[in-house]
Amino acid sequence: MSSVPIHPSGIVLTPKSSRVLVRSCVSSDPERVEHILDRAFSLSDEAVAADLGFLRAEFHARHHDLEACWRRHFALVAGGIGDRALTADRKLYIGALFSGEYAIESAALFNPSIVAHPDQSGLADGDLRFVLSLRATGEGHISSIEFRSGVVHADFRITLDPVSPYVTAPGVKENPTYRKSVFTHKLDEMGFDNEWSRRVMASLDRDFTHEQLRSATADARGGEFEREARRTMECIHWLASSNYEISFPPGVALSQRIIFPVSANESNGIEDARFVFFEDEDGSRCYYATYTAYNGHAILPQLIETVDLENFRVLTLNGRAAQNKGMALFPRRIGGRYAMLSRQDDENLYVMFSDNLHFWNEPRLLASPRSPWEFVKIGNCGSPIETPEGWLVITHGVGPMRRYCIGAMLLDRDQPDLVLGRLVKPLVEPEGELREGYVPNVVYSCGAMLHGSRLVFPYAFSDTKTTIATIELSDLLGAMSRPDPLQ
Numbered sequence: 001m002s003s004v005p006i007h008p009s010g011i012v013l014t015p016k017s018s019r020v021l022v023r024s025c026v027s028s029d030p031e032r033v034e035h036i037l038d039r040a041f042s043l044s045d046e047a048v049a050a051d052l053g054f055l056r057a058e059f060h061a062r063h064h065d066l067e068a069c070w071r072r073h074f075a076l077v078a079g080g081i082g083d084r085a086l087t088a089d090r091k092l093y094i095g096a097l098f099s100g101e102y103a104i105e106s107a108a109l110f111n112p113s114i115v116a117h118p119d120q121s122g123l124a125d126g127d128l129r130f131v132l133s134l135r136a137t138g139e140g141h142i143s144s145i146e147f148r149s150g151v152v153h154a155d156f157r158i159t160l161d162p163v164s165p166y167v168t169a170p171g172v173k174e175n176p177t178y179r180k181s182v183f184t185h186k187l188d189e190m191g192f193d194n195e196w197s198r199r200v201m202a203s204l205d206r207d208f209t210h211e212q213l214r215s216a217t218a219d220a221r222g223g224e225f226e227r228e229a230r231r232t233m234e235c236i237h238w239l240a241s242s243n244y245e246i247s248f249p250p251g252v253a254l255s256q257r258i259i260f261p262v263s264a265n266e267s268n269g270i271e272d273a274r275f276v277f278f279e280d281e282d283g284s285r286c287y288y289a290t291y292t293a294y295n296g297h298a299i300l301p302q303l304i305e306t307v308d309l310e311n312f313r314v315l316t317l318n319g320r321a322a323q324n325k326g327m328a329l330f331p332r333r334i335g336g337r338y339a340m341l342s343r344q345d346d347e348n349l350y351v352m353f354s355d356n357l358h359f360w361n362e363p364r365l366l367a368s369p370r371s372p373w374e375f376v377k378i379g380n381c382g383s384p385i386e387t388p389e390g391w392l393v394i395t396h397g398v399g400p401m402r403r404y405c406i407g408a409m410l411l412d413r414d415q416p417d418l419v420l421g422r423l424v425k426p427l428v429e430p431e432g433e434l435r436e437g438y439v440p441n442v443v444y445s446c447g448a449m450l451h452g453s454r455l456v457f458p459y460a461f462s463d464t465k466t467t468i469a470t471i472e473l474s475d476l477l478g479a480m481s482r483p484d485p486l487q
Contacts, residue, residue, distance in 0.1 A: 002427050004479045006469050007454075009158040013134070013148070013466040015105040020062060021167045021258060022069040025100040026076050033077055033098075040094050041084070048093045055096055062101070064166040064256065070095030104144055104167060104258060105136035108438045110460030113275045113382050113447025114468075115287060117149060118308060126154025128451050131254065131309065132458060133275050133289070134466060135446075137438075143269035145259040145291075147309070152451045156470050164256040170246035170312070172262055175209045178243060182358050186239055186318045187232075196220060196229045200236065210240055238264065239316065242293075242300070247311040254309065262314070265300050266293035273304065274328045274446045276383035281333055288357075290317070290327040290340075301327050303358070321352050321360040326379040328447075330416070331386065339416055341366070341384065341393065347377045349395065351417050364417050367409065373399040373426050374407065381406060382447030385455070386413070389477055390420050394448055394457070397426070404442040405429050406459060410480055421480030427471075428459060437462025 027033055043051070060066055074095035086094075117129035132148040146167075150160040184201050187193065203216045217233050241263045248257050261267055273291040280286075289304040301317045301324075317327065324346055330339040337353045342363060344350050350363040369375050374397025381394035391411040398404055405426035412418040428434075430441045445459040454470040461467070 002429070003425060004423075004427055004471060004475050006428070006457075006471055007156065009468045009470070011158060011160060011468050013109050015107060015109040015136070015464070017103045017106040018062075018165070019105055019167050020101040020103050021169055021260060022063055022066065022073075022099050023102045023169070023260070024073045024076055024098055026073070026098050030080070033080055036097055037077065037080060037094065040090070040097055043093075045087060045089070048087075048090050052089050052093050052096070055093075059101075062166075064168055064252070067092055070099060073098045102142075103138045104260070105146065106138045107141070108137040108464050109134050109146070110137075110463050110466055111135040111272050111444055111446050112458035112460060112466050112468075113273060113289075113445070114449050114456060114458050115275050115277045115447070116449065118287075123151065124154065126452070128152045130449070130456070131275075132468075133273055133446070135270075135272055136258070137269075137463075141269065142261065142267075143271050143294075144261065145270055145273050147254045147257055149254050152456055152470075154452075156451070156454055158456070158468055158470075161255070164253045166256050167258045168248065168252050168256050169258050169260045170248045173245035173247070175211050176243065176245045176313075177207050177209050178213070178240065180204055180206050180208060182315075182318065183239065183243075185359065186316055187235065189318055189320075190235060190239075192232045192235050194228050194232060197232050197236070213240055241265075242302070243313075243315050245311070245313050250310075252310075257309070259304075259312065261293075263293070265295050265298075266302070268296040269294045270302075272325065272446050274326075274380075274382050276329050276331050276447065278329065278331050281336070288329050290329060292325045299325060301325075315358065317360065318358055319354075319360040321350075321363045327360075328380045328383045330384050330391070334414070334416060341380045343377070343379045349378050349380065351411075366411075366417060367395075367419055367422070369397065370422070371397070371407075371424055373397050373403070373405045373429075375399050376402070378407075381445040381459075384411065384416070385448060385450055387450065387473060387477075391416050392455070392473075392476070394427075394445060396444055401441060403430060404444055406443050406445060408476060408480070410477060421477065421482055423479060424481050425479075427476070430461060434461040437464030439463035 070092045074091045113133050117131050134146045136146045137143045199220045200216045271292040273289040275289040278288050287306050293300040293302045301322050303315045306312045324343050326343045328341040342350045344363050349367045351366045352363045354360050376398040378397045381396050384391040384393045390413050393409050395407040406428040407423045409422040410420045428443045430443050435441050448457040458468045
C-alpha cells in the first residue's frame with residue numbers, strides 16, 4: 001500500500017458497447033466488390049427503397065449522421081460502377097452494403113491523459129476545466145482515441161460533463177501538405193536516398209501537397225531508375241499516408257469525437273496517446289500527443305498536433321532515437337531545445353533533446369530499474385509536469401508476474417537529465433479489484449496535471465476501466481528518496 005495519501009474522486013469510467021462507429025467494410029478483393037455491386041443492381045427501385053427504410057429505422061437513432069457515412073462509403077466503390085445512372089436511394093443502399101458498426105470501446109476504456117481545456121470561460125474562481133483523452137479498444141483489439149471533459153473545482157471535487165451517445169470519426173483531408181525537409185530526412189533514414197527519390201524530391205517545392213507528390217512520382221517513373229523506383233515509390237506513398245490531416249465537423253461534441261486509425265501503419269491501433277499542452281518561447285500554444293501506431297506486426301512512434309482539438313495533424317517522428325513506446329514531450333523548451341522522455345531499449349528510462357520537434361537523435365540514460373516492483377522495466381506515465389521543485393515524472397514499473405505499478409521521480413528543472421528524487425515504493429499498485437480485468441495486474445496512466453496544490457491523476461486498472469484521483473503535491477514529493485548510485 002502506498003505511503004502517499006490518495007484522494008479518490010469516486011469517478012469510474014467503464015466501457016460501453018452501445019457507443020458504435022460506422023466504418024467502411026470494403027473488401028480488398030475487387031471481384032468480391034463487383035459481386036456485391038451486381039447484387040445491389042439486381043434489386044428494383046421499390047425493393048431498394050423498402051430495404052433502405054428498414055435500415056433507417058433500425059440504425060438511425062444510433063448515429064449522428066448515418067446517411068453521410070453511407071455516402072462516403074459509396075464513394076469508395078463508385079469507381080467500379082461505370083456510367084450507370086443511380087438514384088439517390090440506391091447510392092445510399094450501396095454505401096450501407098459497404099458499411100458496418102464497430103463498438104469502439106466494447107473491450108476497454110483505459111490509459112488516460114489529462115490537459116487543461118482550451119475554453120476556461122464561465123467557471124467559478126479556482127475551478128479548472130479539463131480534457132481527458134482515453135484509449136478505447138473494441139473488436140480485434142483495435143484502439144482509438146476518445147475524449148471526455150469536466151471540471152476540477154476549487155475544493156478538488158471532480159465532475160464530468162455529459163457524454164454524447166453518438167460517436168463520430170473525423171473527415172480526412174484529401175490533399176494534405178508536407179514539409180520537404182522533413183519528408184526527405186525520413187526517406188533517407190529509411191534507406192531510400194537514391195537517384196530516383198532525389199529526382200522526385202528535387203521537383204517539389206519547400207512545402208508540397210499529396211497531389212503534387214503523386215504527380216512528381218508519376219513523372220519520374222521509368223528510364224534508368226526503373227529497378228529502384230518501384231520499392232522507393234511504395235515507401236514514398238507509405239510515408240505520405242502516415243502523415244495526414246483530419247478534422248471534425250463544427251458542432252460535434254468533444255465526447256463524440258473519435259480519432260480512429262487512418263493510415264496502414266496504425267491499422268491495428270492508435271495506442272497510449274500522451275497529450276501535453278505545450279507553450280513555446282514565442283508565446284504560441286499547441287496541444288501535442290505522442291502515440292504508438294501499431295499495424296499488427298510493427299510499432300511506429302507518431303505525433304499529433306492540434307490547437308483546438310477539432311483539427312489535427314498526424315506526423316511521423318524521425319531520427320534513430322524515435323523508436324520503441326512511451327515517448328513523452330516536455331511542456332516547454334529547456335535551454336532553447338525540445339525535450340522528450342523515451343524508452344529506447346524496453347527496459348530503462350531515457351531523456352533526449354532536439355532543436356527540431358520532429359527529429360530525435362540524442363538519447364541519454366535517465367534511470368534504470370532499482371526496486372523489485374520495477375526490475376523488469378520502467379517507463380513514463382505521461383509528460384513531465386513542471387513544479388517549483390522540479391519536473392515531476394509519473395512512472396510505471398513492471399516486476400514479477402508482469403505486475404505493473406505506478407511510481408514517480410523528480411528531475412532538475414534546468415538539467416532534466418538529473419534525478420533529484422524517486423519513490424522507493426509504488427504510488428499505486430494493482431490490488432483488489434484493480435488487478436482484475438482485460439489484462440490483469442496492471443495500473444497505468446498516460447498523463448496527469450497540477451491544479452493548485454494537488455496532482456490530478458487519472459489512471460486505468462487492468463486495461464479495462466479508468467478512474468481519477470488527486471494527490472497533494474507536497475505529500476508526493478515528501479515521500480521521495482534522494483538519489484543514490486542505483487538510480
